[in-house]
Amino acid sequence: MSAKILKTAALTLPLTLLLSACATGAPAPGGSGNADAAPETVKIGVVGAGDPYWKTYVDAAADAGITVDLVDFSEYTQPNPALSAGELDLNQFQHIIYLATYNVQAGDDLVPIGSTAIYPLGLYSQKYDSVADIPAGETVAVPNDESNQARGLLVLQSAGLVKLKDGGSTLSTVADVLDGSKVKVEAMDAAFTATSLPDVAAAIINNDFVKDAGLSFDDAIATDDPSDPSAFPYINIFAARAEDADNPTYAKLVEIYQNTQAVLDGADEASGGTAEFVKTPAADLVTSLHDVEADIRDNQ
Template sequence: MPTKKSLVAASIALPLALLLGGCASGSADAGSSADANETVKIGVVGAGDPYWETYKDAAAAEGIDVELVDFSEYTQPNPALSAGELDLNQFQHIIYLATYNVNSGDDLVPVGATAIYPLGLYSAKYDDVADIPEGSTVAVPNDESNQARGLLVLQSADLIELEDGGSIFSTVADVLPSSKVKVEALDAAFTATSLPDVAAAIINNDFVEDAGLKPEDAIAQDDPSDPNALPYVNIFAARADQADNPTYKKLVELYQNTQSVLDGVQDASGGTAVFVKTPVKDLQTSLEAVQDDIKANS
Protein backbone atom coordinates (compact mmCIF):
# COMPACT_ATOMS: atom_id res chain seq x y z
CA MET A 1 0.00 0.00 0.00
CA PRO A 2 2.34 2.74 -1.19
CA THR A 3 -0.07 5.60 -0.61
CA LYS A 4 -2.60 6.63 1.98
CA LYS A 5 -5.37 5.97 -0.54
CA SER A 6 -4.30 2.41 -1.18
CA LEU A 7 -3.69 1.76 2.53
CA VAL A 8 -7.21 2.68 3.54
CA ALA A 9 -9.00 1.25 0.53
CA ALA A 10 -9.38 -2.24 1.94
CA SER A 11 -10.56 -0.78 5.28
CA ILE A 12 -13.42 0.89 3.48
CA ALA A 13 -14.45 -1.31 0.55
CA LEU A 14 -17.16 -3.97 0.97
CA PRO A 15 -17.15 -6.23 -2.10
CA LEU A 16 -20.29 -8.37 -2.33
CA ALA A 17 -19.32 -10.24 -5.49
CA LEU A 18 -17.28 -13.44 -5.61
CA LEU A 19 -13.64 -12.66 -4.94
CA LEU A 20 -11.20 -14.51 -7.19
CA GLY A 21 -7.47 -14.48 -7.88
CA GLY A 22 -4.26 -15.97 -6.56
CA CYS A 23 -0.50 -16.20 -6.15
CA ALA A 24 2.53 -17.65 -3.66
CA SER A 25 4.12 -20.95 0.06
CA GLY A 26 3.56 -23.64 2.46
CA SER A 27 2.85 -22.90 6.08
CA ALA A 28 4.66 -23.74 9.27
CA ASP A 29 3.52 -26.66 11.41
CA ALA A 30 0.87 -25.39 13.83
CA GLY A 31 2.58 -27.12 16.70
CA SER A 32 6.03 -25.70 16.08
CA SER A 33 7.66 -22.70 17.70
CA ALA A 34 9.52 -19.86 16.01
CA ASP A 35 12.60 -21.81 14.94
CA ALA A 36 15.66 -19.84 13.86
CA ASN A 37 15.43 -18.71 10.24
CA GLU A 38 11.89 -19.99 9.87
CA THR A 39 10.34 -18.35 6.79
CA VAL A 40 6.78 -17.04 6.81
CA LYS A 41 5.18 -15.70 3.64
CA ILE A 42 2.79 -12.80 4.19
CA GLY A 43 0.58 -11.45 1.42
CA VAL A 44 0.09 -7.69 1.37
CA VAL A 45 -1.08 -4.98 -0.99
CA GLY A 46 1.63 -2.31 -1.03
CA ALA A 47 4.85 -3.96 0.14
CA GLY A 48 6.74 -0.83 -0.87
CA ASP A 49 5.69 1.06 2.25
CA PRO A 50 8.84 1.56 4.36
CA TYR A 51 7.33 0.14 7.55
CA TRP A 52 7.32 -3.34 6.06
CA GLU A 53 11.14 -3.36 5.98
CA THR A 54 11.11 -2.25 9.61
CA TYR A 55 8.71 -5.09 10.38
CA LYS A 56 10.87 -7.65 8.58
CA ASP A 57 13.89 -6.50 10.61
CA ALA A 58 11.95 -6.87 13.86
CA ALA A 59 10.89 -10.37 12.88
CA ALA A 60 14.43 -11.34 11.86
CA ALA A 61 15.63 -10.33 15.31
CA GLU A 62 13.24 -12.97 16.67
CA GLY A 63 14.50 -15.66 14.29
CA ILE A 64 11.66 -15.34 11.76
CA ASP A 65 12.37 -14.53 8.12
CA VAL A 66 9.35 -12.70 6.75
CA GLU A 67 8.93 -12.91 2.99
CA LEU A 68 6.43 -10.37 1.69
CA VAL A 69 4.35 -11.33 -1.33
CA ASP A 70 3.02 -8.16 -2.92
CA PHE A 71 -0.32 -8.10 -4.76
CA SER A 72 -1.72 -5.39 -6.99
CA GLU A 73 -5.38 -6.28 -6.37
CA TYR A 74 -7.28 -6.79 -3.14
CA THR A 75 -9.03 -9.81 -4.67
CA GLN A 76 -5.79 -11.84 -4.79
CA PRO A 77 -4.37 -12.44 -1.27
CA ASN A 78 -7.25 -14.50 0.14
CA PRO A 79 -7.34 -17.12 -2.64
CA ALA A 80 -3.54 -17.35 -2.42
CA LEU A 81 -3.74 -17.93 1.33
CA SER A 82 -6.47 -20.53 0.90
CA ALA A 83 -4.37 -22.36 -1.70
CA GLY A 84 -1.41 -22.60 0.69
CA GLU A 85 0.72 -20.21 -1.35
CA LEU A 86 0.89 -17.85 1.64
CA ASP A 87 1.09 -18.41 5.38
CA LEU A 88 -0.67 -15.17 6.37
CA ASN A 89 -2.07 -12.07 4.75
CA GLN A 90 -2.59 -8.59 6.11
CA PHE A 91 -4.62 -6.16 4.04
CA GLN A 92 -8.32 -6.44 4.96
CA HIS A 93 -10.94 -5.83 7.60
CA ILE A 94 -13.36 -8.39 9.01
CA ILE A 95 -16.21 -7.50 6.63
CA TYR A 96 -13.98 -8.07 3.61
CA LEU A 97 -12.87 -11.45 4.96
CA ALA A 98 -16.43 -12.45 5.85
CA THR A 99 -17.60 -11.59 2.34
CA TYR A 100 -14.80 -13.66 0.83
CA ASN A 101 -15.52 -16.65 3.07
CA VAL A 102 -19.25 -16.62 2.31
CA ASN A 103 -18.84 -16.22 -1.43
CA SER A 104 -16.02 -18.75 -1.77
CA GLY A 105 -17.12 -21.28 0.84
CA ASP A 106 -13.78 -20.81 2.60
CA ASP A 107 -13.01 -20.60 6.32
CA LEU A 108 -10.05 -18.22 6.65
CA VAL A 109 -9.80 -16.76 10.15
CA PRO A 110 -8.41 -13.65 11.86
CA VAL A 111 -5.34 -14.29 14.02
CA GLY A 112 -4.67 -10.73 15.17
CA ALA A 113 -5.82 -7.12 14.91
CA THR A 114 -3.82 -4.25 13.47
CA ALA A 115 -5.76 -1.00 13.15
CA ILE A 116 -9.02 0.63 12.25
CA TYR A 117 -9.10 3.57 9.84
CA PRO A 118 -12.03 5.66 11.09
CA LEU A 119 -14.60 7.13 8.74
CA GLY A 120 -15.16 10.75 9.69
CA LEU A 121 -17.97 13.32 9.78
CA TYR A 122 -16.87 16.79 8.67
CA SER A 123 -18.55 20.19 8.68
CA ALA A 124 -17.77 23.63 7.28
CA LYS A 125 -20.31 25.21 9.63
CA TYR A 126 -20.08 23.49 13.00
CA ASP A 127 -17.16 22.61 15.25
CA ASP A 128 -19.14 20.26 17.44
CA VAL A 129 -21.62 17.58 16.43
CA ALA A 130 -23.91 18.77 19.22
CA ASP A 131 -24.32 22.13 17.45
CA ILE A 132 -25.86 20.61 14.32
CA PRO A 133 -29.48 21.87 14.26
CA GLU A 134 -32.45 19.56 14.38
CA GLY A 135 -33.96 18.99 10.94
CA SER A 136 -30.80 19.89 9.05
CA THR A 137 -29.34 17.67 6.33
CA VAL A 138 -26.23 15.48 6.59
CA ALA A 139 -24.68 13.77 3.56
CA VAL A 140 -23.35 10.22 3.42
CA PRO A 141 -21.71 8.27 0.57
CA ASN A 142 -24.19 6.32 -1.54
CA ASP A 143 -22.12 3.14 -2.04
CA GLU A 144 -23.45 0.36 0.16
CA SER A 145 -20.33 -0.17 2.25
CA ASN A 146 -19.59 3.43 3.15
CA GLN A 147 -23.27 4.34 3.40
CA ALA A 148 -23.92 1.72 6.09
CA ARG A 149 -20.74 2.60 7.94
CA GLY A 150 -21.46 6.34 7.70
CA LEU A 151 -24.96 5.83 9.06
CA LEU A 152 -23.55 3.93 12.02
CA VAL A 153 -21.20 6.87 12.67
CA LEU A 154 -24.18 9.25 12.63
CA GLN A 155 -26.07 6.99 15.01
CA SER A 156 -23.10 6.85 17.41
CA ALA A 157 -23.05 10.65 17.31
CA ASP A 158 -26.77 10.73 18.30
CA LEU A 159 -27.77 12.39 15.04
CA ILE A 160 -29.97 9.54 13.77
CA GLU A 161 -31.67 6.36 14.87
CA LEU A 162 -31.58 3.30 12.63
CA GLU A 163 -34.19 0.61 12.36
CA ASP A 164 -33.29 -2.39 14.53
CA GLY A 165 -30.13 -0.61 15.68
CA GLY A 166 -28.50 -0.63 12.26
CA SER A 167 -26.16 -3.07 10.56
CA ILE A 168 -23.55 -3.33 7.82
CA PHE A 169 -26.47 -3.36 5.38
CA SER A 170 -28.23 -0.20 6.61
CA THR A 171 -29.35 2.38 4.04
CA VAL A 172 -30.94 5.82 4.30
CA ALA A 173 -34.29 4.02 4.13
CA ASP A 174 -33.52 2.65 7.61
CA VAL A 175 -33.20 6.12 9.17
CA LEU A 176 -36.14 6.48 11.56
CA PRO A 177 -38.40 9.56 11.44
CA SER A 178 -37.50 10.31 15.06
CA SER A 179 -33.92 11.11 14.01
CA LYS A 180 -32.48 14.56 14.73
CA VAL A 181 -31.31 15.17 11.15
CA LYS A 182 -32.23 14.21 7.61
CA VAL A 183 -29.78 12.13 5.60
CA GLU A 184 -28.98 12.48 1.91
CA ALA A 185 -26.92 9.87 0.02
CA LEU A 186 -24.45 11.27 -2.53
CA ASP A 187 -21.67 9.84 -4.64
CA ALA A 188 -18.64 9.42 -2.36
CA ALA A 189 -16.65 11.86 -4.51
CA PHE A 190 -19.24 14.59 -3.90
CA THR A 191 -19.83 14.44 -0.15
CA ALA A 192 -16.85 16.74 0.43
CA THR A 193 -17.98 19.28 -2.16
CA SER A 194 -21.44 19.25 -0.59
CA LEU A 195 -20.15 20.78 2.66
CA PRO A 196 -21.28 24.35 1.82
CA ASP A 197 -24.83 23.07 1.27
CA VAL A 198 -25.28 20.65 4.17
CA ALA A 199 -24.75 20.74 7.91
CA ALA A 200 -22.11 18.02 7.74
CA ALA A 201 -20.98 15.13 5.58
CA ILE A 202 -19.38 11.72 5.97
CA ILE A 203 -16.26 11.87 3.79
CA ASN A 204 -14.45 8.77 2.59
CA ASN A 205 -10.78 8.83 3.65
CA ASP A 206 -9.74 8.87 -0.01
CA PHE A 207 -11.25 12.34 -0.44
CA VAL A 208 -10.36 14.02 2.86
CA GLU A 209 -6.99 15.37 1.77
CA ASP A 210 -8.27 16.33 -1.70
CA ALA A 211 -10.93 18.44 0.00
CA GLY A 212 -8.29 20.39 1.91
CA LEU A 213 -9.21 18.68 5.16
CA LYS A 214 -7.24 16.69 7.70
CA PRO A 215 -8.40 13.64 9.69
CA GLU A 216 -8.25 15.69 12.88
CA ASP A 217 -10.88 18.06 11.41
CA ALA A 218 -13.54 15.37 11.83
CA ILE A 219 -16.22 16.26 14.37
CA ALA A 220 -17.22 12.60 14.75
CA GLN A 221 -15.89 9.25 13.57
CA ASP A 222 -16.01 5.53 14.27
CA ASP A 223 -15.38 4.74 17.91
CA PRO A 224 -13.05 1.69 17.94
CA SER A 225 -14.60 0.66 21.25
CA ASP A 226 -18.11 0.61 19.72
CA PRO A 227 -19.18 -2.93 18.81
CA ASN A 228 -20.53 -1.53 15.52
CA ALA A 229 -16.96 -0.59 14.55
CA LEU A 230 -15.45 -4.01 15.22
CA PRO A 231 -16.16 -5.41 11.72
CA TYR A 232 -14.00 -2.62 10.29
CA VAL A 233 -10.88 -3.62 12.23
CA ASN A 234 -8.04 -4.67 9.92
CA ILE A 235 -6.51 -8.06 10.62
CA PHE A 236 -3.87 -10.69 9.97
CA ALA A 237 -5.63 -13.73 8.46
CA ALA A 238 -4.62 -17.39 8.29
CA ARG A 239 -6.12 -20.72 7.32
CA ALA A 240 -8.34 -22.19 10.02
CA ASP A 241 -5.97 -25.08 10.75
CA GLN A 242 -3.21 -22.57 11.51
CA ALA A 243 -5.23 -20.35 13.86
CA ASP A 244 -3.12 -21.28 16.89
CA ASN A 245 0.30 -21.27 15.21
CA PRO A 246 2.68 -19.73 17.80
CA THR A 247 4.94 -18.20 15.14
CA TYR A 248 2.00 -16.34 13.64
CA LYS A 249 0.95 -15.13 17.08
CA LYS A 250 4.48 -13.82 17.57
CA LEU A 251 4.34 -11.97 14.26
CA VAL A 252 1.08 -10.31 15.30
CA GLU A 253 2.63 -9.26 18.61
CA LEU A 254 5.62 -7.78 16.81
CA TYR A 255 3.35 -5.70 14.60
CA GLN A 256 1.28 -4.51 17.56
CA ASN A 257 4.20 -3.71 19.88
CA THR A 258 7.05 -2.45 17.69
CA GLN A 259 6.84 1.32 17.91
CA SER A 260 8.91 1.96 14.79
CA VAL A 261 6.48 -0.22 12.81
CA LEU A 262 3.47 1.60 14.23
CA ASP A 263 5.06 4.96 13.46
CA GLY A 264 5.59 3.85 9.87
CA VAL A 265 2.01 2.65 9.48
CA GLN A 266 0.73 5.92 10.90
CA ASP A 267 2.87 7.90 8.49
CA ALA A 268 1.68 5.83 5.52
CA SER A 269 -1.95 6.28 6.55
CA GLY A 270 -1.73 10.06 6.75
CA GLY A 271 -2.37 9.93 10.46
CA THR A 272 -5.69 8.08 10.21
CA ALA A 273 -4.75 4.75 11.82
CA VAL A 274 -6.11 3.87 15.26
CA PHE A 275 -4.20 0.86 16.52
CA VAL A 276 -6.10 -1.87 18.34
CA LYS A 277 -5.28 -5.13 20.12
CA THR A 278 -8.71 -6.70 19.92
CA PRO A 279 -8.67 -10.26 21.35
CA VAL A 280 -8.69 -12.89 18.63
CA LYS A 281 -11.78 -14.49 20.19
CA ASP A 282 -13.68 -11.23 19.68
CA LEU A 283 -12.44 -10.95 16.09
CA GLN A 284 -13.66 -14.48 15.38
CA THR A 285 -17.04 -13.81 16.99
CA SER A 286 -17.44 -10.70 14.86
CA LEU A 287 -16.43 -12.61 11.72
CA GLU A 288 -19.07 -15.26 12.39
CA ALA A 289 -21.74 -12.65 13.04
CA VAL A 290 -20.95 -10.76 9.83
CA GLN A 291 -20.94 -14.00 7.85
CA ASP A 292 -24.37 -14.83 9.25
CA ASP A 293 -25.62 -11.36 8.29
CA ILE A 294 -24.30 -11.70 4.75
CA LYS A 295 -25.95 -15.09 4.33
CA ALA A 296 -29.23 -13.75 5.69
CA ASN A 297 -29.19 -10.81 3.31
CA SER A 298 -28.06 -12.68 0.21
Protein backbone atom coordinates in the same frame (compact mmCIF):
# COMPACT_ATOMS: atom_id res chain seq x y z
CA MET B 1 4.12 9.79 18.99
CA SER B 2 3.41 7.08 21.53
CA ALA B 3 0.91 4.47 20.41
CA LYS B 4 -2.23 4.23 22.46
CA ILE B 5 -3.09 0.78 23.79
CA LEU B 6 -6.74 -0.17 24.22
CA LYS B 7 -6.92 -2.97 26.76
CA THR B 8 -8.84 -6.00 25.57
CA ALA B 9 -10.55 -6.30 28.91
CA ALA B 10 -12.47 -3.12 28.16
CA LEU B 11 -14.05 -4.65 25.08
CA THR B 12 -17.27 -6.65 25.28
CA LEU B 13 -18.82 -7.98 22.11
CA PRO B 14 -22.51 -7.09 22.03
CA LEU B 15 -23.28 -9.20 18.95
CA THR B 16 -23.11 -12.52 20.84
CA LEU B 17 -19.98 -12.69 19.51
CA LEU B 18 -0.54 -12.79 22.42
CA LEU B 19 0.12 -15.44 20.83
CA SER B 20 3.48 -16.60 22.22
CA ALA B 21 6.66 -16.21 20.24
CA CYS B 22 7.35 -19.07 17.89
CA ALA B 23 9.95 -21.47 19.11
CA THR B 24 13.37 -21.68 17.53
CA GLY B 25 13.27 -24.04 14.58
CA ALA B 26 9.53 -23.57 13.97
CA PRO B 27 8.13 -25.12 10.78
CA ALA B 28 8.31 -23.08 7.61
CA PRO B 29 5.11 -21.22 6.68
CA GLY B 30 2.43 -23.46 5.29
CA GLY B 31 4.18 -26.76 5.96
CA SER B 32 5.40 -29.07 8.68
CA GLY B 33 9.07 -28.75 7.73
CA ASN B 34 11.87 -29.61 10.12
CA ALA B 35 13.92 -27.78 12.68
CA ASP B 36 16.80 -27.15 10.26
CA ALA B 37 14.68 -25.92 7.34
CA ALA B 38 15.12 -22.28 6.37
CA PRO B 39 11.87 -20.33 6.68
CA GLU B 40 10.12 -19.54 3.43
CA THR B 41 9.23 -16.01 2.44
CA VAL B 42 5.85 -15.04 3.86
CA LYS B 43 3.71 -13.04 1.45
CA ILE B 44 1.40 -10.57 3.22
CA GLY B 45 -1.23 -8.63 1.29
CA VAL B 46 -1.91 -5.07 2.42
CA VAL B 47 -3.58 -1.91 1.17
CA GLY B 48 -1.16 1.01 1.46
CA ALA B 49 2.26 -0.68 1.56
CA GLY B 50 3.84 2.73 0.97
CA ASP B 51 3.24 3.75 4.57
CA PRO B 52 6.72 3.85 6.18
CA TYR B 53 5.79 1.64 9.12
CA TRP B 54 5.49 -1.34 6.80
CA LYS B 55 9.22 -1.15 6.03
CA THR B 56 9.83 -0.97 9.77
CA TYR B 57 7.71 -4.09 10.15
CA VAL B 58 9.53 -5.96 7.37
CA ASP B 59 12.87 -5.06 8.98
CA ALA B 60 11.66 -6.22 12.42
CA ALA B 61 10.53 -9.52 10.92
CA ALA B 62 13.92 -9.93 9.23
CA ASP B 63 15.63 -9.38 12.59
CA ALA B 64 13.55 -12.31 13.87
CA GLY B 65 14.65 -14.49 10.95
CA ILE B 66 11.46 -14.16 8.88
CA THR B 67 11.46 -12.77 5.35
CA VAL B 68 8.28 -10.81 4.60
CA ASP B 69 7.23 -9.95 1.05
CA LEU B 70 4.57 -7.24 1.11
CA VAL B 71 2.06 -7.40 -1.74
CA ASP B 72 0.26 -4.08 -2.20
CA PHE B 73 -3.35 -3.86 -3.40
CA SER B 74 -5.28 -0.79 -4.48
CA GLU B 75 -8.77 -2.11 -3.69
CA TYR B 76 -10.22 -3.93 -0.68
CA THR B 77 -11.87 -6.52 -2.91
CA GLN B 78 -8.52 -8.03 -3.96
CA PRO B 79 -6.56 -9.38 -0.93
CA ASN B 80 -9.07 -11.98 0.30
CA PRO B 81 -9.46 -13.83 -3.03
CA ALA B 82 -5.67 -13.69 -3.43
CA LEU B 83 -5.24 -15.25 0.02
CA SER B 84 -7.82 -17.93 -0.67
CA ALA B 85 -6.13 -18.78 -3.99
CA GLY B 86 -2.76 -19.24 -2.30
CA GLU B 87 -1.19 -16.16 -3.87
CA LEU B 88 -0.67 -14.81 -0.34
CA ASP B 89 0.10 -16.41 3.00
CA LEU B 90 -1.60 -13.70 5.09
CA ASN B 91 -3.31 -10.38 4.63
CA GLN B 92 -3.71 -7.41 6.92
CA PHE B 93 -6.11 -4.74 5.76
CA GLN B 94 -9.59 -5.51 7.08
CA HIS B 95 -11.72 -5.70 10.17
CA ILE B 96 -13.78 -8.64 11.38
CA ILE B 97 -17.03 -7.52 9.78
CA TYR B 98 -15.41 -7.13 6.37
CA LEU B 99 -13.95 -10.64 6.59
CA ALA B 100 -17.28 -12.10 7.75
CA THR B 101 -19.08 -10.49 4.81
CA TYR B 102 -16.50 -11.83 2.38
CA ASN B 103 -16.63 -15.36 3.83
CA VAL B 104 -20.43 -15.55 3.62
CA GLN B 105 -20.62 -14.16 0.08
CA ALA B 106 -17.69 -16.21 -1.27
CA GLY B 107 -18.40 -19.39 0.69
CA ASP B 108 -14.90 -19.10 2.13
CA ASP B 109 -13.45 -19.85 5.55
CA LEU B 110 -10.58 -17.40 6.04
CA VAL B 111 -9.87 -16.78 9.72
CA PRO B 112 -8.36 -14.05 11.90
CA ILE B 113 -5.13 -15.05 13.64
CA GLY B 114 -4.30 -11.79 15.41
CA SER B 115 -5.43 -8.23 16.01
CA THR B 116 -3.83 -4.89 15.18
CA ALA B 117 -5.99 -1.84 15.89
CA ILE B 118 -9.35 -0.16 15.66
CA TYR B 119 -9.47 3.02 13.57
CA PRO B 120 -12.25 5.60 13.60
CA LEU B 121 -14.15 6.14 10.37
CA GLY B 122 -14.48 9.78 9.34
CA LEU B 123 -16.81 12.07 7.39
CA TYR B 124 -15.03 14.71 5.28
CA SER B 125 -16.14 17.70 3.25
CA GLN B 126 -14.54 20.28 0.95
CA LYS B 127 -17.60 22.50 1.08
CA TYR B 128 -18.68 22.62 4.72
CA ASP B 129 -16.78 23.11 7.97
CA SER B 130 -19.27 21.24 10.14
CA VAL B 131 -22.10 18.76 9.93
CA ALA B 132 -24.54 21.49 10.95
CA ASP B 133 -23.61 23.50 7.85
CA ILE B 134 -24.73 20.78 5.42
CA PRO B 135 -28.09 21.85 3.92
CA ALA B 136 -31.06 19.51 3.78
CA GLY B 137 -31.37 17.56 0.55
CA GLU B 138 -27.63 17.44 -0.19
CA THR B 139 -25.91 14.15 -1.11
CA VAL B 140 -23.34 12.35 1.04
CA ALA B 141 -21.18 9.48 -0.27
CA VAL B 142 -20.43 6.26 1.63
CA PRO B 143 -18.37 3.17 0.68
CA ASN B 144 -20.39 0.54 -1.15
CA ASP B 145 -18.89 -2.57 0.48
CA GLU B 146 -21.37 -3.91 3.01
CA SER B 147 -19.33 -3.60 6.19
CA ASN B 148 -17.99 -0.09 5.65
CA GLN B 149 -21.28 1.06 4.19
CA ALA B 150 -23.10 0.09 7.37
CA ARG B 151 -20.46 1.67 9.57
CA GLY B 152 -20.53 4.87 7.49
CA LEU B 153 -24.30 5.04 7.75
CA LEU B 154 -24.06 4.74 11.54
CA VAL B 155 -21.62 7.68 11.51
CA LEU B 156 -24.12 9.70 9.48
CA GLN B 157 -26.92 8.77 11.87
CA SER B 158 -24.90 9.74 14.94
CA ALA B 159 -24.17 13.06 13.22
CA GLY B 160 -27.89 13.67 12.68
CA LEU B 161 -27.75 13.46 8.88
CA VAL B 162 -29.84 10.31 8.40
CA LYS B 163 -32.28 8.10 10.23
CA LEU B 164 -31.93 4.36 9.74
CA LYS B 165 -34.55 1.62 9.81
CA ASP B 166 -34.82 0.02 13.27
CA GLY B 167 -32.10 2.34 14.54
CA GLY B 168 -29.44 0.89 12.23
CA SER B 169 -26.99 -1.97 12.67
CA THR B 170 -23.72 -3.37 11.37
CA LEU B 171 -25.78 -4.73 8.45
CA SER B 172 -27.49 -1.48 7.40
CA THR B 173 -27.46 -0.43 3.74
CA VAL B 174 -28.53 2.72 1.90
CA ALA B 175 -31.92 1.02 1.48
CA ASP B 176 -32.37 1.45 5.24
CA VAL B 177 -32.11 5.25 5.08
CA LEU B 178 -35.57 6.46 6.04
CA ASP B 179 -37.61 9.09 4.24
CA GLY B 180 -37.31 12.38 6.04
CA SER B 181 -33.54 12.04 6.57
CA LYS B 182 -31.70 15.33 6.18
CA VAL B 183 -29.46 14.16 3.32
CA LYS B 184 -29.48 11.69 0.45
CA VAL B 185 -26.87 8.92 0.49
CA GLU B 186 -24.98 7.51 -2.48
CA ALA B 187 -22.85 4.36 -2.19
CA MET B 188 -19.68 3.99 -4.29
CA ASP B 189 -16.39 2.13 -4.24
CA ALA B 190 -14.37 3.04 -1.15
CA ALA B 191 -11.45 4.13 -3.35
CA PHE B 192 -13.63 6.80 -4.98
CA THR B 193 -15.43 8.44 -2.05
CA ALA B 194 -12.52 10.85 -1.60
CA THR B 195 -12.46 11.86 -5.26
CA SER B 196 -16.20 12.46 -5.09
CA LEU B 197 -15.79 15.34 -2.62
CA PRO B 198 -16.08 18.11 -5.26
CA ASP B 199 -19.45 16.68 -6.31
CA VAL B 200 -21.06 15.86 -2.95
CA ALA B 201 -21.65 17.65 0.33
CA ALA B 202 -19.47 15.21 2.25
CA ALA B 203 -18.13 11.66 2.08
CA ILE B 204 -17.20 8.84 4.40
CA ILE B 205 -13.54 8.11 3.56
CA ASN B 206 -11.72 5.02 4.75
CA ASN B 207 -8.42 5.74 6.48
CA ASP B 208 -6.33 4.15 3.72
CA PHE B 209 -7.44 6.85 1.29
CA VAL B 210 -7.43 9.97 3.48
CA LYS B 211 -3.83 11.08 2.95
CA ASP B 212 -3.85 10.11 -0.73
CA ALA B 213 -6.71 12.57 -1.14
CA GLY B 214 -4.60 15.36 0.35
CA LEU B 215 -6.65 15.36 3.55
CA SER B 216 -5.68 15.22 7.19
CA PHE B 217 -7.49 13.07 9.73
CA ASP B 218 -8.06 16.30 11.63
CA ASP B 219 -10.22 17.45 8.70
CA ALA B 220 -12.99 14.99 9.59
CA ILE B 221 -16.21 16.76 10.55
CA ALA B 222 -17.58 13.62 12.24
CA THR B 223 -16.24 10.20 13.30
CA ASP B 224 -17.32 7.14 15.23
CA ASP B 225 -15.74 6.15 18.55
CA PRO B 226 -13.27 3.24 18.32
CA SER B 227 -13.15 2.87 22.10
CA ASP B 228 -16.88 2.08 22.32
CA PRO B 229 -17.48 -1.60 23.25
CA SER B 230 -19.66 -1.97 20.17
CA ALA B 231 -16.54 -1.36 18.06
CA PHE B 232 -15.22 -4.90 18.70
CA PRO B 233 -16.23 -6.24 15.24
CA TYR B 234 -14.23 -3.38 13.70
CA ILE B 235 -10.93 -4.65 15.08
CA ASN B 236 -8.45 -4.92 12.22
CA ILE B 237 -6.84 -8.31 11.85
CA PHE B 238 -4.24 -10.51 10.25
CA ALA B 239 -6.15 -13.15 8.26
CA ALA B 240 -5.03 -16.59 7.07
CA ARG B 241 -6.48 -19.66 5.43
CA ALA B 242 -8.20 -21.92 7.96
CA GLU B 243 -5.60 -24.65 7.60
CA ASP B 244 -2.88 -22.16 8.59
CA ALA B 245 -4.60 -20.80 11.68
CA ASP B 246 -2.06 -22.39 14.02
CA ASN B 247 1.05 -21.76 11.94
CA PRO B 248 3.71 -20.67 14.47
CA THR B 249 5.59 -18.46 11.99
CA TYR B 250 2.41 -16.54 11.25
CA ALA B 251 1.74 -16.22 14.97
CA LYS B 252 5.22 -14.79 15.38
CA LEU B 253 4.50 -12.20 12.68
CA VAL B 254 1.41 -11.08 14.59
CA GLU B 255 3.49 -10.80 17.76
CA ILE B 256 6.14 -8.74 15.96
CA TYR B 257 3.50 -6.24 14.81
CA GLN B 258 1.90 -6.00 18.24
CA ASN B 259 5.12 -5.69 20.25
CA THR B 260 7.42 -3.59 18.04
CA GLN B 261 7.02 -0.05 19.31
CA ALA B 262 8.46 1.50 16.16
CA VAL B 263 5.80 -0.30 14.11
CA LEU B 264 3.02 0.85 16.43
CA ASP B 265 4.31 4.41 16.44
CA GLY B 266 4.47 4.39 12.64
CA ALA B 267 0.99 2.95 12.26
CA ASP B 268 -0.33 5.51 14.74
CA GLU B 269 1.34 8.33 12.81
CA ALA B 270 -0.10 7.02 9.54
CA SER B 271 -3.56 7.12 11.13
CA GLY B 272 -3.12 10.70 12.30
CA GLY B 273 -2.87 9.57 15.90
CA THR B 274 -6.26 7.85 15.79
CA ALA B 275 -5.22 4.18 16.16
CA GLU B 276 -6.42 2.24 19.19
CA PHE B 277 -4.12 -0.80 19.35
CA VAL B 278 -5.48 -4.06 20.71
CA LYS B 279 -4.07 -7.43 21.71
CA THR B 280 -7.14 -9.60 21.45
CA PRO B 281 -6.85 -13.41 21.76
CA ALA B 282 -7.27 -15.10 18.38
CA ALA B 283 -10.02 -17.32 19.81
CA ASP B 284 -12.10 -14.24 20.65
CA LEU B 285 -11.58 -12.86 17.16
CA VAL B 286 -12.77 -16.15 15.66
CA THR B 287 -15.84 -16.18 17.92
CA SER B 288 -16.69 -12.66 16.80
CA LEU B 289 -16.20 -13.65 13.16
CA HIS B 290 -18.56 -16.62 13.47
CA ASP B 291 -21.19 -14.55 15.27
CA VAL B 292 -21.13 -11.85 12.61
CA GLU B 293 -21.27 -14.49 9.86
CA ALA B 294 -24.34 -15.98 11.53
CA ASP B 295 -25.99 -12.55 11.71
CA ILE B 296 -25.30 -11.97 8.03
CA ARG B 297 -26.77 -15.33 7.04
CA ASP B 298 -29.85 -14.73 9.21
CA ASN B 299 -30.47 -11.45 7.40
CA GLN B 300 -30.06 -12.76 3.88
